[in-house]
Amino acid sequence: MCGGSPRCSRLLADRLTVSYQIGKTGRPFTTGAPLANKRPKPGDDGSQQLGFGLEVLLVRPPATPARRPGERDLQANPQTRMKLQALTSYLPAWMRIAASKNGPDAFVMDLMAGPGIYRDGDTAQGYGSPVNACNAALRVMDWMAKRGREWRCHLRFVEPDADTRASLQAQLARFEGLLDFIVLPARAEDVAAQLARESRGHPTFALLDPDGIVPISFDLISLFRGRPFTELLLSFDAQILMRSPAAGQSKAITDFSGGEWWRDFTDAERQLDLESYMPQLCRELNQVFPYVALQRLEFPAAHANRAMIQLCMSAGGREEWLAAMHRARPEDATVIMEFAADLERRGSIDDVIERLARLAGRTVTYKSILQQLFDVGVGEREIHQALLFMRSVGAVGWTSWLSRHAVPRPRFSFAPEPSALRWDGEERPPDRPAAVRAIAH
């Protein structure tokens, strides 16, 4: 919080206004103006008064500095613009739900944070994801304060490149004293575990947005598994991914895929067949997060081939994200693939759990369980996952082991009190006979 520091007072004295730009498609461009997703009304300068006494921090930079070598230009990178726009509309929505339904703290981490600002053609600039996240946090803090509740968003930005970090720090300076943010001079893979620990128990949103696919890895993603209200957004270069096998990047793709299984999805030119690889990747990720949504897009004007994967804990979050992507997509971008089969699986397992809750207080056979579920239309794999989950929370226990072939036949005792359970998304290993379990250990 501001706390009346000199730095804060100076910021309060600044009256900055939001400026809007119209993107190439004629739609309002909000990357540099995340506090509104619509055109300003005539005569309206677009500024908004926040409860901190602070007018919106965003301003179109008065002068566009000379081009730096390698500087990213949003006009040449519509995929970056789209990602930023989608995040700009999605993050405040995520934060509001995090703030209103959970405790007073939440974490947002940008694990590959970037420079905080981009050129947008010759005369304009747009803000990067860290600045947009800070603005969203301020806005939601204000929204909560108006409801008489304190909400603290802790922002963590990881950027190993010194020049990029210097740019980012300059962009974030305006939030000093207003927000708890930290810029870490590190590689994401080296600090992710520490950040996962710090944020444990609080709503967490993590953006993993490398230039290619490294350092996204299954191990890194798994650090955030099994946590309520936690969400990861992966944004990566599908072209680089496709070419990784032929480019000798086996380790990178094995890390990214969480195993060597990707080798079954290469073609004669040793390129990944993304059409079949991507759905399998989502299924693998679905073992870590219950909801997985993939979009793969092509931006013909920029010859860009990008993919975004959202890993989250609720169907609502998934819908909200896809809607944000839909709003942000430029007209000339093509959605090559959308994949979210996880919903069907999750829904099926929840249906089984709901139906089995009717057996509360009873002891039944495996056959009676199948009879109870005859019209649910799910496979035994889903039934087993439902039962294994219910056992993990003490809602059911069984003798023998969980199989239609088990000898002696299992008997299932359901706890007397049915409770409204939802599958936690964790894929549990199959139950095995005690003798086999003993050998395995």
Ligand SMILES: C[S@@+](CC[C@H](N)C(=O)[O-])C[C@H]1O[C@@H](n2cnc3c(N)ncnc32)[C@H](O)[C@@H]1O
């Ligand atoms: C695509 S940019 C990030 C863009 C930013 N998220 C945005 O939307 O404004 C990727 C950044 O990752 C950084 N990076 C490269 N290797 C990294 C690593 N191992 N860990 C964290 N960041 C890394 C690069 O220096 C680069 O600034």
